[in-house]
Amino acid sequence: MREPDGPGGRTPEEELVHRMAACPRGREREELREAAVTACLPVTRRIARRYGCPDRSREDLDQVACLGLVMAVDRFDPGLGHAFLSYAVPTIDGELKRYLRDFTWQVHVPRRLQDKHRRVRLAQEEMRRAGRADGGTVRDLQALTGIDEQEVRLALRADRARNPLSVDEARGTGRGVALAETIGGDDPRLELVTDLVALRSLVAELPARERTILRLYFGDCLTQRQVADAVGISQMHVSRLLARTCARLRRGLLTG
Structure with missing residues (x-):
């Protein structure tokens, strides 16, 4: 003007x-x-x-x-x-x-943090003009902006929300593999889902004492002696019941 x-x-x-x-x-x-x-x-x-x-x-x-x-x-x-x-x-x-x-934000960031991000970014530009190629440390930025150190760190991390990586972006030297193909994988436990559902119904058909023994031994990880004391029978009897019950469950799973 x-x-x-x-x-x-x-x-x-x-x-x-x-x-x-x-x-x-x-x-x-x-x-x-x-x-x-x-x-x-x-x-x-x-x-x-x-x-x-x-x-x-x-x-x-x-x-x-x-x-x-x-x-x-x-x-x-x-x-x-x-x-x-x-x-x-x-x-x-x-x-x-x-x-x-x-x-300009690909991921939602609270307005309060956006404002602090702008102040931190301007402080970084000022530091670079002063010869600091790295834009200054967190403490430098805190001194320039007057923002709490933790908030400065959050503002720096928020910068990633502007342009997050796409899972379809090609990665590697050959640039031929999408990022989505390099992360995650098949969970082998998914194959056990059907067996677990079938096992749950088989366990529900067992007598109450056998269900209790299974829970104490496999669920609570007690020893056979501790299971025997809890149920009020001998350890030898617990061992026989475990073997017989597991065999019954195994036959039930194999025969469908």
């Missing part, structure tokens, strides 16, 4: 906005509107530069900032007695924040 030289100490750009607001709808008003928007573009671009994202083109941010400027020009009411910039800057800033919140 240039120094004020218009009526009431207004800048030429603000004077255009005031003239447009006082002008009735028509061609002259549209021309004043276009002139006001064009005159304010340098300020708009400077605001957009505060949000320069490495993963987003500057053109995207410039366009969003320009939309905010147009909204400010159209909605500004000189009758309230405020300077145009005091209304336009928060409007443009709000549009940029809304855009970054709603369209």
Whole structure:
């Protein structure tokens, strides 16, 4: 913005906005509107530069900032007695924040953490301009931003939510294997599901004493002596009952 030289100490750009607001709808008003928007573009671009994202083109941010400027020009009411910039800057800033919140995060991140992420990222850029290629340590960023150290760490981790890896992305030197093919695998225990379902029904058919012995021995991992003491029979009897019960269950599974 240039120094004020218009009526009431207004800048030429603000004077255009005031003239447009006082002008009735028509061609002259549209021309004043276009002139006001064009005159304010340098300020708009400077605001957009505060949000320069490495993963987003500057053109995207410039366009969003320009939309905010147009909204400010159209909605500004000189009758309230405020300077145009005091209304336009928060409007443009709000549009940029809304855009970054709603369209640049692939995974949902709370707004509070998004704001801290932006402050940490700007601090990293400042550190790099000062010669710190790594963007500074967590403590450096904490000192610059005034954000708690744990929150700084969360903000750094949140950066991964902008562009998470796709499971279909090709990996490796040959770039021919999708990420999904390199993680996970078949769980061999899935083959036991049918047997476990059948075994549960067979166990339910056993007498109560045999079910108790199975639970104590296999479930609670007691010794045969401890099972015998709990049930009130001899260890030898427990051994015979276990062998007979397991054989019965095995036959039931094999015969279906």
